[in-house]
Amino acid sequence: MSFPRGWPEDPGTLVLRNEFPAPIVIGDRTYPTVAHAYWVLAVVDEQRQAEIIGAERPHDAQKLAGDSTLRGDWPQVRVAVMTRLLRAKFQQHPEFAETLMATGATRLIYTELGSTFWGERGLEGRNWMGRLLELIRSELVAAELNVLQ
Incomplete structure (x- = not known):
């Protein structure tokens, strides 16, 4: 997904x-996006990790990781x-957690052009990202309602 002129002023569920x-902050590092963090953690080489963190766009981070040795x-x-990473994002950005919780009990389909593992295209795909977002949403709602206290 790309927005050549930048993200919309009101991004909604984007x-x-x-x-x-x-x-997001994980350990002692700050990552510009979840995608950057994911690819940094996938790569073995520390110099390449630094390049990925500094990548201008998430797509660039993914390309750098794709040209690298991944963890076995x-x-x-x-x-x-x-x-x-998703838990960190929604804990560190409560306004985004509100957007996620506002989706209610709806099944979330994550459209991912490059991966049928994380997303879904038509009738293909495992939609892991959609499932994880549903899990995080459930945890956020349970915490807000003190269900587990």
Whole structure:
């Protein structure tokens, strides 16, 4: 997803996207987007990690990672990593958490042109991102209602 003139003034549910500019802090690093953080954590080489953090756009971060050696265990840990990153995003940006919770109990379909693992295209795709957003939404609502207290 690309907006050559920048993100819309009122982005609505676009704030749920991993490419949306929402800096997150994980450990001692600040990442410009969830997408940047995801690709940094996927890559082995520390110099390449720094380049990915500094990438102007999430697409550039993904391209840099694609030209790099990924962690050998990345297929096993990537869903857990993404879950942690999404939790951080919505904890650190409560206004985006409100947008996510406002989706109610709706099934979330994440449109991802480049991945049928994370997204869905037509009838194809595993929609992991949509499922994780639904999980985070449920956790946020439960916390707001003190269900687990």
